[in-house]
Amino acid sequence: MMKMLTICQAEMRKSHRHNFNNRLIYFSMFLWPIIQFINAYYAFKPFNLGQNSPLSRFVPVNKLGLFLITGCIAYIFFWSLVQSAWMMGYERQQGTLELILLTPASRTLIMFSRAAANLIEAVWMFSIFAILTIFFMGGLHIAHWWLLPFAVMVLLLSAVVWGGFLNTIFLFSRDAGFLYTLFEAPMEFFSGVRMPIMAFPIWAKVIAFVFPLTFVLTILRAIVMDGKTLGSICIPLIELAIILIALTAASFILVRYAEKHAKETGNLTFF
Amino acid sequence: MLEAKHLHKSYTLKEKNGWLSRRKQQIKAVNDLSLTIEKGEIIGLLGVNGAGKTTTIKMLSTLLAPTSGTISIDGINAVKQPELIKRRVNMIAGGERMLYWRLSARENLMYFGRLYGLNGNTLKQRCRALIDKVGLTEFADRPVERYSKGMKQRLQIARGLINDPDYLFLDEPTLGLDAPVARQLRVLVKSLAKEKNKGILLTSHYLEEVEELCDHVSIIEKGHLLLQGTPRRIIQTIVKDRSLIVVMKTLDKENWHWLKQETDKLGIHAQKKETNEGTRVDMKATFDMTSSFLALAQKRNLQLIRFDAKKPNLEDAIIRLTEVHD
Amino acid sequence: MWIAFSATFKRQLITMRRAYPWSFFIGHILDGVYITIFAYLSYHFIFQGQLNTQFVSYTGTSDYLSYVIMGGVFNSFAVSLLMIVSRMLINEMREGTLEALLLTPSSRLGYFLGAAIQGLMRSGIEWLAIICVGLFFGLNLVAAHLALLLPIMIVLCFALFAQALVLGGFMLAFRDTYITQNTLFVIMTLVSGVSFPPQFLPDWIQGLSLIMPLYYGLELMRSVMTHAAPSSDILYHLLSLSTLGILYFAIGLLFMKRMEKSVLEKHFG
Structure with missing residues (x-):
């Protein structure tokens, strides 16, 4: 654990120096998401949002804003990690990635620390925006106050596991840009960021349950919108835990496999 | 044009x-x-x-x-x-x-x-x-x-x-x-x-x-x-300073004195050094001294092992030139 | 100008054949397809086909799916074309060929047009692919004012081309492609009536749609491909689009010229 903290600190310092002066983060992690949030909100406008709206079968119409902003904030957490994993492609091009892998630190640990370090850096701005928005919109309904930090912890933890997994995949893939395209939108789409997944047809639900974000969102919304207690959300919690453990295990196996491959062929990429 | x-x-x-x-x-x-x-x-x-x-x-x-x-x-x-x-x-x-x-x-x-x-x-x-x-x-x-x-x-x-x-x-x-x-x-x-x-x-x-x-x-x-x-x-x-480095198997005292005198006359500054290669003579002058030195060496039949003529590179020369101008 | 045009067209064609930018290509198609699927799922599964009456009065149609799928199709088309043209000079700069290019006495306009027409081939394939997907998800094509399709397409391409020149100028000024292009694209997608009519937006944001060729392009394309709109509307939008195109064109050419100079100077430092 201490090791992880040290690497985490080092990564954080590096990415802070590296990205912070870079304007990219202000745009891709703040300005664009806000505009996209507005876009998502207005995309519902053409529909019947009156008292008798079919939407109210899944989400109360007056809580649509809250529904979308919780979706957005969780999505940003996950998406920032897709982006940071994507950046790893650049690190490989510059050759610094190989240097990192020369160090004796555990590979998987590096992957996860990297995810954790980049997360905080990337999401704080949009988080403030989201909190302010929620504050002005109102409509929060929470059973116990401590469930709120609990929800944030669940969000953070799953985002880091997801990010570590992505880092591992991107580490060994040749065309990260392509994976980025494939991962970015489907996650937004099928995890219920903008739409209640309960309304999905069965094929879309199957895709939805591939992404841990789906479960995170279910839990998050149950806590902040529906005032559910811990007991009533234990099923999605267990499901999420299983997925997270599976992802972690997959990352470990992948790193080991990839390194073995790299030693034999001298080539880091294999898919 | x-x-x-x-x-x-x-x-x-x-x-x-x-x-x-x-x-x-x-x-x-x-x-x-x-x-x-x-x-x-x-x-x-x-x-x-x-x-x-x-x-x-x-x-x-x-x-x-x-x-x-x-x-x-x-x-x-x-x-x-x-x-x-x-x-x-x-x-x-x-x-x-x-x-x-x-x-x-x-x-x-x-x-x-x-x-x-x-x-x-x-x-x-x-x-x-x-x-x-x-x-x-x-x-x-x-x-x-x-x-x-x-x-x-x-x-x-x-x-x-x-x-x-x-x-x-x-x-x-x-x-x-x-x-x-x-x-x-x-x-x-x-x-x-x-x-x-x-x-x-x-x-x-x-x-x-x-x-x-x-x-x-x-x-x-x-x-x-x-x-x-x-x-x-x-x-x-x-190119003000040219240098010439010559290494000989042996150079006795007499020959060295003669060489020193002759080079001084030509305006060449010469210095002797013993190395494990042999006797090395470093010479500096403002002109190309190759031909004059070779003429001297022939007179006394000096046996040369190494002969290195060097011009200063352009950068050095320009830097020196600018120092003068500043 | 003709020679510079055909030379650049051929060069781009060879480059495309040798190294096809697959990830851009797939990306643009997927962007359009996602908008389509989103509309499809929302319409059928969440709202059971129930629309807001305002939507009908704003758009003159109750065919929501065709409305949004057209939005997705042309949004991708616009993004693709804008990217291809605007990134030309900055790519030359990054590859180190900018100086060799500027050394020649060739027409810059011919150069850009050559790139644009070649790019149209690529964007056109993407465009067709999204339309085909759209047909499965409820895109209803009707041929109203079919004779107007070609002139509208030409004017739209011209206006997008002109907008790309301005965008390219900004890219050179900021030495950046990613942030500059995507900032434009998120705003463009929001205000141009891609997945909802801009009339829903607050007035001050709605105003932005008036400077987006995509907005007029969408209005026009919908009125000739998915539902018949009154000819007076078509004429009005076509005129606005042409005017906007000419305006962007003038600004873009001047801006590019200026930026070319400053790029060469700053290269030194």
Whole structure:
């Protein structure tokens, strides 16, 4: 654990120096998401949002804003990690990635620390925006106050596991840009960021349950919108835990496999 | 004739200091530079990095507009009618830039040729001739990204000749090339001037290159002219200290005294040192002492193991020159 | 100008054949397809086909799916074309060929047009692919004012081309492609009536749609491909689009010229 903290600190310092002066983060992690949030909100406008709206079968119409902003904030957490994993492609091009892998630190640990370090850096701005928005919109309904930090912890933890997994995949893939395209939108789409997944047809639900974000969102919304207690959300919690453990295990196996491959062929990429 | 008179070029450099404030800074890249190039003549432009060589070339080739001063080529004003000038000049830079790597040599030349308004069979024939000339015939249809450095450089030359320019500007054309490739290139440059009657401006780091090729040389430093003349005169002026190192198996006391006396008479400063190679004599003078020393050695029949004549390199010489001027 | 045009067209064609930018290609198609699927799922599964009456009055149609799918199709088309043209010079700068290009006495306009027409081939394939997907998800094509399709397409392409010149100028000024292009694209997608009519937006944001060729393009394309709109509307939008195009064109050419100069100077420092 201490090791992880040290690497985490080092990564954080590096990415802070590296990205912070870079304007990219202000745009891709703040300005664009806000505009996209507005876009998502207005995309519902053409529909019947009156008292008798079919939407109210899944989400109360007056809580649509809250529904979308919780979706957005969780999505940003996950998406920032897709982006940071994507950046790893650049690190490989510059050759610094190989240097990192020369160090004796555990590979998987590096992957996860990297995810954790980049997360905080990337999401704080949009988080403030989201909190302010929620504050002005109102409509929060929470059973116990401590469930709120609990929800944030669940969000953070799953985002880091997801990010570590992505880092591992991107580490060994040749065309990260392509994976980025494939991962970015489907996650937004099928995890219920903008739409209640309960309304999905069965094929879309199957895709939805591939992404841990789906479960995170279910839990998050149950806590902040529906005032559910811990007991009533234990099923999605267990499901999420299983997925997270599976992802972690997959990352470990992948790193080991990839390194073995790299030693034999001298080539880091294999898919 | 290409004539540049009193060229000035200054850049405004904006530097960030702090969050929003920016400091403006004026940088004079070229400061009152005048030069002329006749057809069939090779002019050398020498200077250390950042002396303003590239800026000068970019101004002559109409890529940059001078802050003040005039450039005229065969009576055409380059600042006012850049389109006309562009047809008559071309520029070749060292390194691997200025080519489309995904295209083959032929496709590159065809593309640039069309941008010069060439077309049809004329263009095809010219491309073929140029590819042959620079020795890329075998590789003409291979994408440039698979070329070696030397091949890319040769293709650059072909690109520079695609519009059959009257004046050609070469910016460090031999940078990073192997000695044999560089030699080939020098032969080509010489023939372009002497046989095809093109006016050529050449910038270089290498004194030898300039000495071999150029009819006239200008040395610039911090954008202004330090010295102008034939390479011979320039070298005489700036190359003040030459050194000669000679190693002999033995050198007895008598011979050493005699040698010391004789060299002193000639104005050569000599010093003796015993090394495990033999006896080493270091000599310094302001002129080329090779022939005088060899005459002395023959007189006493001295057996030489090693004979090393050294000129100071251009950078040292220019730096010394600027120190004098400051 | 013609020679520079055809030369650049051929060069781009060769480059495309050798190294096809697959990830951009797939990305653009997927962007359009996602908008389509989103609309499909929302319409059928969440809202059971129930629309807001305002939507009908704003758009003149109750065919929501065709409305949004057309939005997705042309949004991708616009993004693709804008990217291809605007990134030309900055790519030359990054690859180190900018100086060799500017050394030639060729027409810059011909150069850009050559790139644009070649790019149209690529964007056109993407466009067709999204339309085909859209047909499965409820895109209803009707041929109203079919004779106007070609002139509208030409004017739209011209206006997008002109907008790309301005965008390219900004890219050169900021030495950046990613941030500059995507900032434009998120705003463009929001205000141009891609997945909802801009009339829903607050007035001050809605105003932005008036400077987006995509907005007029969408209005026009919908009125000739999915539902018949009154000819007076078509004429009005076509005129506005042309005017906007000419305006962008003038600004873009001047801006590019300026930026070319400053790029060469700053290269030194």
